[in-house]
Amino acid sequence: MNDNPGFAEAWQLVQWTVPSVNHNDNQSAVSCGIWVAQGDQIANTISFTNGQWRQTSTVVAGRAKGASVSQTVQASSFFCSAGNAAFTANFFILESELYGDNISAWSFPVQFTNVSITAQTSTGVSALCGSQKTFSDGNGNATLAGYSVSSDGRTCKWTNVTLLPP
Structure with a gap:
């Protein structure tokens, strides 16, 4: 999304949706990533409209300012009782992960x-x-x-x- 950002590509931000058991073939949805620098400030919004969850993260200050990534998933594919998402998506997760070495x-x-x-x-x-x-x-x-x-x-x-x- 922001290839060759002009700083070391050490930190990548993605949107990640983990389904309820036996939904979406038990496969998470992971968006494309954006490179961010240590100390960047990121605004994240999540909304539910017309049966879809949408999350967007935008770097609002720092070296990657302006970089943005979004993901939209159909609630019925990821959560139980999708007809009433208010009962099935009553949690959120803030997470930081590093992989490999x-x-x-x-x-x-x-x-x-x-x-x-x-x-x-x-x-x-x-x-x-x-x-x-x-x-x-x-x-x-x-x-x-x-x-x-x-x-x-x-x-x-x-x-x-x-x-x-x-």
Whole structure:
């Protein structure tokens, strides 16, 4: 997408959708990638419209400014009960991965700022979002900070979500 970016091609950003069990032949969808530099700021948006999930990431500041990648998937191909996606896509994942010989190179935090999620209704939003805590699964840690909920009760926000290496 942004071949020969003018800096070392060490960090690539892709959109990745993992299906529910027995959906999409158990195959994830992975978008084309864009090269980003350490310290670049990336804006990510995810929306659900007309039975499709669309996610877009755009570098808004830094060496790869202007680079963008998007992915659209049909909800019925990836999630259970696609007729009502609100019941089947009630989670999201922020992840940082390094592959191959680079796995041991993860020695720095990956920080997401101004993370917000808006639900269709306010039912259960505050309780669900407010119960999310800093955690570790043995492969690193996720630290959540600055939680708030909007006045209409539909949007959860965290000022920072930081992923740390193990």
